[in-house]
Amino acid sequence: MMDVRRIISRIEKNYITSNLKKEERIDGRGLWEYRDFTIKADTIASAEGSADVTLGDTRIITGLKYDVGEPFPDLPDEGVATVMAELLPLASPLFERGPPDEQSIELARVVDRGIRHADCIQTQKLCIKEKEAVYILFVDIYVINHGGNLIDAGGVSALTTLLSAHIPQGKIGDNGLEWTGKYFTGKDIVKELPFILTYGKIDDMIFLDPNLPEELIAEGRISISVTEDKITSIQKSGVATFSIDEIKMLCKKSMEIGRKLRKELNLEQYISSV
Amino acid sequence: MPLVIKDEYPEKLFREDGKRLDGRDLTELRPIKMEVGVINNADGSAYLEWGNNKIFAAVYGPREVHPKHLAKPDRGILRIFYRMATFSVFDRKRPAPGRREKEISMIVSDCLEPILFLELYPGTSFEVFIEVIDADGGTRCASTTVAALALADAGVPMKSLVSAIAVGKIDGKRVVDLSGIEDKAGEADLPIAITWYNEEISLLQFDGDMDLEEMNDFLNLAEEALKKIHQIQLDSLKSKYIAIQEEYSEEKGGKGD
Amino acid sequence: MGNDTKENSFEEVEKTSNDEDEEYEDFEDDEASREIVVPGEVLTEDTKTFMPGRGTIYNKERTKIISLNIGLKQVKRNYINVIPLRGFYTPRPGDKVIALVIDKNPVKYRCDIGAKDFGTLKPKNTIKRSKMGSYRGGGRGSRDRSQNNEESNTSKFDIGDILIVKILSADRLNQPELTTVGKYLGKRNNGVVISIDPPKIPRIIGRNGSMIKMLNNLTNSNIFVTQNGRIWLKGEDLAHERLLIEAIQKIASEAHTVGLTDRMQEFIINEKKKRGLE
Numbered sequence: 017m018m019d020v021r022r023i024i025s026r027i028e029k030n031y032i033t034s035n036l037k038k039e040e041r042i043d044g045r046g047l048w049e050y051r052d053f054t055i056k057a058d059t060i061a062s063a064e065g066s067a068d069v070t071l072g073d074t075r076i077i078t079g080l081k082y083d084v085g086e087p088f089p090d091l092p093d094e095g096v097a098t099v100m101a102e103l104l105p106l107a108s109p110l111f112e113r114g115p116p117d118e119q120s121i122e123l124a125r126v127v128d129r130g131i132r133h134a135d136c137i138q139t140q141k142l143c144i145k146e147k148e149a150v151y152i153l154f155v156d157i158y159v160i161n162h163g164g165n166l167i168d169a170g171g172v173s174a175l176t177t178l179l180s181a182h183i184p185q186g187k188i189g190d191n192g193l194e195w196t197g198k199y200f201t202g203k204d205i206v207k208e209l210p211f212i213l214t215y216g217k218i219d220d221m222i223f224l225d226p227n228l229p230e231e232l233i234a235e236g237r238i239s240i241s242v243t244e245d246k247i248t249s250i251q252k253s254g255v256a257t258f259s260i261d262e263i264k265m266l267c268k269k270s271m272e273i274g275r276k277l278r279k280e281l282n283l284e285q286y287i288s289s290v
Numbered sequence: 291m292p293l294v295i296k297d298e299y300p301e302k303l304f305r306e307d308g309k310r311l312d313g314r315d316l317t318e319l320r321p322i323k324m325e326v327g328v329i330n331n332a333d334g335s336a337y338l339e340w341g342n343n344k345i346f347a348a349v350y351g352p353r354e355v356h357p358k359h360l361a362k363p364d365r366g367i368l369r370i371f372y373r374m375a376t377f378s379v380f381d382r383k384r385p386a387p388g389r390r391e392k393e394i395s396m397i398v399s400d401c402l403e404p405i406l407f408l409e410l411y412p413g414t415s416f417e418v419f420i421e422v423i424d425a426d427g428g429t430r431c432a433s434t435t436v437a438a439l440a441l442a443d444a445g446v447p448m449k450s451l452v453s454a455i456a457v458g459k460i461d462g463k464r465v466v467d468l469s470g471i472e473d474k475a476g477e478a479d480l481p482i483a484i485t486w487y488n489e490e491i492s493l494l495q496f497d498g499d500m501d502l503e504e505m506n507d508f509l510n511l512a513e514e515a516l517k518k519i520h521q522i523q524l525d526s527l528k529s530k531y532i533a534i535q536e537e538y539s540e541e542k543g544g545k546g547d
Numbered sequence: 548m549g550n551d552t553k554e555n556s557f558e559e560v561e562k563t564s565n566d567e568d569e570e571y572e573d574f575e576d577d578e579a580s581r582e583i584v585v586p587g588e589v590l591t592e593d594t595k596t597f598m599p600g601r602g603t604i605y606n607k608e609r610t611k612i613i614s615l616n617i618g619l620k621q622v623k624r625n626y627i628n629v630i631p632l633r634g635f636y637t638p639r640p641g642d643k644v645i646a647l648v649i650d651k652n653p654v655k656y657r658c659d660i661g662a663k664d665f666g667t668l669k670p671k672n673t674i675k676r677s678k679m680g681s682y683r684g685g686g687r688g689s690r691d692r693s694q695n696n697e698e699s700n701t702s703k704f705d706i707g708d709i710l711i712v713k714i715l716s717a718d719r720l721n722q723p724e725l726t727t728v729g730k731y732l733g734k735r736n737n738g739v740v741i742s743i744d745p746p747k748i749p750r751i752i753g754r755n756g757s758m759i760k761m762l763n764n765l766t767n768s769n770i771f772v773t774q775n776g777r778i779w780l781k782g783e784d785l786a787h788e789r790l791l792i793e794a795i796q797k798i799a800s801e802a803h804t805v806g807l808t809d810r811m812q813e814f815i816i817n818e819k820k821k822r823g824l825e
Contacts, residue, residue, distance in 0.1 A: 023649050023659075026707040031739040035785050042739075044789060060424045061342040063377035073330060077423055079377025100385065105371070106348035106419035108331045112356075113371065115386070156376045156385070158423065160346060161329045184294045195294050333635065352635065352663035405586075412719055414663040442586050445634030445746070447615040449604070450587025486587045488607045527585045527617055531632065531803055535581065538804045 022110065024232050032233055036221045041230070043072075047223040048269060050277065053172065057180040057286035065181035065202070067286070069173040072227055073163025075107075078173040079156055082183050084193060087143070087150040095142020095151040099128035099174060101159070101166075108162035126212065126251050127157065127170045130241035134210035134248040137178065141204055145188050153183075164228035167239050171212035172281070178206050179283055182290040202287040209284075210248055211277055213270045214239040217256045222266070224273065240266060242274035299475045303460040310465065310472070312341075317466045317511060319455075319518060324436065324526035326443040334444020336526075338436040341469055342426035344378075345433055347440035351416030366411030370399040372433055374422040394430045395420075401434055401483050401493040402441065405449045416446065427470035428456040431481050434493060439523055453519040454483035454493055457512045459500060464507055466515045478504075482512045486520060581803065583632075584614040590627045597622070602629030618746075619803055632803055636662050636745040636775040638717040643732070645740055645777035646725060648708045651701045658710065661742070661775040664722045668712065672726035673703050709735045711771060711779065731771065738769070738781035741792055743799040745776035750802040751795060758798065758808050765815045766791045790818055 032042055039047055051072030060066035065080035087094060101124035103111040116124070131137065142151035155177060157170050179202035184195050216226035216234035226234055236256025241249040247267055252258065258266075303311060314320070320341030329335035332348035355361035372395040376383050398420070406416070418440060420433045431454035438452040458468045460476035473479055478498025485492040500508070584590065590612045591597050599605055600623065602616045614620070618631040638644070638660065646658035646666055656668040704710065710725075711732050717723040727733045743751070751772050752759050763770055768782035768791055778795060782788040794815055801807055819825070 023647065023707060025647050025709045025740065026705075027709050027735055027738060028740065029707075030737070038785075040785050042785070042789075060344070060377060061426065062379050062424050066377065075329075077375075079375060079423070081377050081382035083382065100376070102385065104373075104419065104421055105350075105417075106329060106332060106335075106346060106421055109350060109353075154376065154382055158375055158421070160421075161331055163331075334633070354663075411663060442617055443633060445616060445631055445744075447602070448586040449615070450613065451585070487613075524585055524588070528583045531583045534801055535583075535804050538801065538806065538810065 024229065028229060029233050032229060033218055033221075036218060036223065041223065041227075043227060045225075047221075048273060050168075050225045050273075051227065053169075053281060055172070055176055055281065055283075055286070057176050058182075058288055064183050065177045065179075065288070067173045067176035067180060069169055069176065071163070071165060071169035071172070071225070073161060074165060074169045075159075075161040075163075076166065076169045076173045077158050077160055078170070078177040079158075080177050080181055080183075081154045081156070083152045083154070084144065084149050084186060085152050087147065091139075092147040093143045093150075094139040095137075095153065097128075097131070097137050097139065097153040097155060099124045099131070099155045099157065101127070101157040101170060103159045103162070103166075107159045110162065111159075122251075122253070123159075123166050123170055124157065126167050126239055126249075127174050129249045129251070130171050130210050130212040130239075131174060131178075134208045134241060134243050134246075136175070136206060136208045136210055138205055138207050141200070144186050144193070149186070149188065149193060151183065153178075162228065164226050164231040165214050167214045168212050168225060171210070171241070172283075175206070175209065175211075176283055176286050178202055179286045180288050181205055182288045199290040201290055208243045209278055210241050210243050211274045212239050212241045213273060213277075215266055217254070217258065222258075222262065224269075238263075238266060240270040242270045244275060244278065245271075247271070300471065303472055303475060304463070310460075310469075312469055314467075316463060317515065319467045319515060320469065322519070322522050324439060324522055326439055326526055327530065332440075332444075334440045334442070334446070336436045336439035336443055338432055338439070340428065340432045340435075341467075342424055343422070343429055343432045344424035345429065345436050346419075346421045346423065347433070347436040348419050349416060349440045349444040349446070350419075351444070351446070352411045352414035353417070355413070355415040361413050361415070364409065364412050366406075366408040366414045366416060368399055368403045368406060368408065369415055369417045370395045370402070370420065370437065371417065372398060372420045372422075372430075374425060374429075378422045378425045394433065397430060397493055397495070398434050398437055401452055401454075401485070402437060404492065405438075405452060405485055405487060406441070407447055410447075416441070425470070427468050427473040428481070430454070430493075431456050431483065434483050435519060435523065439526065442527055450485060450487035451520060451523050452483055452485050452492060453516045453523060454481065455512060455515045455519055456481040457508050457515065459498060459504070464504065464511060466511055480508055480512070482509075482516070484513070484516045581805065582620040583617070583803065584620045584629055585617045586615055588614045590614055590620055590629070597625050597627050600626030600628035602631055603627055631746045633744060634746045636660075638662050638664070638666070638714050638723040639774075640714050640716055642714045642774040644712060644714065644773045644775040645771075645779055646710045646712045648704050648706050648710065651704070651706060653700055656701055656704060658712070658725060660712075660714075660723065660725070661745075661777060662723070666712070666714070666723045666725045668704075668710070668725040668727065670699055670701055670703070672715065672724070672728060675728050704734060709740055709779070711735065711773065735779055738779050739788065740777055740779050741795065742776050743778065743795060745774065747799040747802045748772060748774060748776060750807070751778065751798055753808060758811065761808060761812055762791065762794060762815075765812065765819075766794070786822060786824055790815065790822065790824065793818075 054070045056068040063079035101120045103120045105111045183200040185198045217236040236254035238252045323339040326336045328337040329348045334349040434454040456468045459478035480496045483493030599612045614629045616631040618629040621628045646660045650657040658666040660666040712725040715724040771779040
């Protein structure tokens with residue numbers, strides 16, 4: 017496509033739309049097909065877990081750091097996980113410098129909710145001493161190249177990062193907080209494997225995994241997080257509306273495609289063996 | 291408070307066998323890998339792995355200046371934004387840029403600006419975004435090196451490349467290419483960059499103590515090492531094109547179109 | 548504006564100056580050394596025989612000629628040139644480029660032409676002037692008045708329109724001025740636009756248009772190649788267009804090799820078979 021700045025031309029809109037009407041997409045995919053994922057895990061030496069994920073042209077690098085601190089008063093025996101996202105200006109002429117904007121906050125929150133409500137992280141295991149010392153996990157998502165659909169790529173990146181984790185295990189000893197010499201791995205921390213599936217809508221056509229031109233044209237978008245047998249979170253954005261039948265259809269599709277993707281990507285292979 | 295305190299001040303910086311802690315000799319460089327054209331949205335880009343350092347650089351320009359009041363009517367401006375990811379360092383870094391990042395941005399900019407022809411692009415800006423996603427000593431040198439590469443990849447006319455490296459003194463011995471530990475625990479640290487156009491120094495900082503003879507020796511050591519860095523930069527710029535040429539020259543022909 | 552007629556676009560690439568003439572030849576030159584050089588690389592130390600040409604300068608002591616770009620080294624007469632393989636577009640008068648209307652007000656359009664400056668298109672440059680100046684007395688009644696209106700407002704084009712324009716003027720102080728008046732210029736209502744690296748454009752055209760002729764014929768499409776790296780194309784269907792886009796991108800990435808036209812012909816023929824296209 018023509019180098020995309022802020023405005024997409026009419027003929028490009030028509031091009032994408034008229035081909036969608038024939039159920040064809042400009043990159044040759046079907047309506048319910050993902051672009052290729054490539055995944056590399058635990059590549060960052062300074063981090064306690066990391067993943068370098070590409071989805072088509074989109075590339076996201078995520079890293080995990082931890083700290084030990086006080087728990088929330090209403091969850092005294094649970095660790096805390098927070099997700100942050102940065103749309104780096106180097107990733108696209110569409111991204112500006114500065115503090116996180118709406119788009120990066122949305123990305124962080126949708127990925128966060130996709131993980132949180134799937135009960136993915138065993139936060140009770142992340143407790144050293146009730147009411148006093150729990151783990152705080154920082155999952156930080158950095159977008160390196162924007163090729164569309166940051167959410168799904170971000171989700172896989174965050175999940176793989178958690179699976180690749182190797183966090184020093186602590187205990188309260190005689191001199192206070194000390195290291196047991198052992199590590200938590202993804203096997204201890206991750207219980208579920210939620211995937212987020214994002215669909216775009218243009219006119220009345222819906223399709224999975226929008227690439228960048230499709231995303232810029234789409235009037236609506238819906239992201240559905242699924243585990244093997246549950247739907248755990250949904251986010252609709254954009255001005256387009258979805259009919260009830262469409263939503264039911266998409267939930268069903270998400271379960272199917274989610275299962276397939278989970279099997280194909282086989283993220284458990286990235287569990288670190290420390 | 292992280293549980294495991296990284297031992298950043300080990301007692302000895304040399305092993306029993308005389309090698310440095312990571313197994314290197316005094317003047318040996320860490321493994322370095324460079325690649326260009328890695329971020330296809332950018333006008334030019336490069337990626338570098340230098341020991342455990344992993345750094346991306348992307349160039350956008352020439353383009354409009356934002357905010358407008360920074361634009362210069364008679365020339366373009368070069369803006370460098372050096373940033374580190376939160377997980378690039380052992381103690382998680384706060385996301386917002388700090389003073390060190392701003393200082394390094396400025397130093398890199400002073401180093402790269404003279405090789406460009408900014409008078410040809412009045413009223414516009416070239417922006418170079420450097421993102422360190424893993425850091426282990428010598429990031430400002432690695433960043434300068436990869437930023438120069440990204441500018442070349444963008445097709446910005448340049449008088450030459452710039453190469454940078456840190457030399458220093460650890461446990462009394464002069465070494466080339468300080469790792470993170472050596473940087474923190476050593477006695478002297480000298481990041482240095484050379485502009486190949488006039489073969490003069492365009493970046494120079496120093497922390498520590500040394501005498502005059504040591505300083506002379508350092509500068510000589512550095513020059514040798516910088517030539518090696520330069521060669522790696524040149525190879526990474528050419529390799530993609532040469533590989534394609536070789537692929538097709540084996541076929542029948544060489545007959546021009 | 549004649550969008551649907553089959554445009555044989557290679558004819559359209561008028562050579563407006565000797566420089567351009569040579570540019571098309573640069574990639575195709577049998578004797579071109581094909582040596583890849585990079586910024587700062589020494590091209591020669593023989594400054595008595597050779598002079599710095601395109602993309603080169605003397606070193607500080609004027610004892611060597613060095614390259615300013617990543618590109619192909621070329622010796623022509625006693626000039627040493629570097630044909631850049633990467634670079635951005637700089638508007639020159641006479642260039643035909645593809646513009647995207649990004650803004651407009653009642654007196655002008657603002658266009659993205661893929662350069663550091665936006666281009667300005669004024670209404671008067673969107674209307675063909677009739678031989679009799681319509682504003683010079685001689686009332687022809689309503690026809691003149693409507694022409695006058697079109698000349699003075701920006702109702703003809705909208706934000707988001709793709710226009711093929713010619714650059715009227717471009718200098719350091721002012722934004723480039725554009726026009727849509729001329730053969731094959733004007734708004735495109737269909738097709739798609741892709742971008743490649745501007746330095747590779749001569750390669751897509753080929754010597755005397757040989758490459759683009761071949762692309763047009765083999766894929767049964769219309770292609771319009773412009774100087775700012777943007778290419779408008781329309782094929783008979785999406786499958787053909789996809790093949791064409793891939794072919795163009797392949798040409799761009801192999802622009803520095805020899806035997807490219809033949810190789811691309813083979814590629815397209817093979818791919819058509821593989822994909823079941825005709």
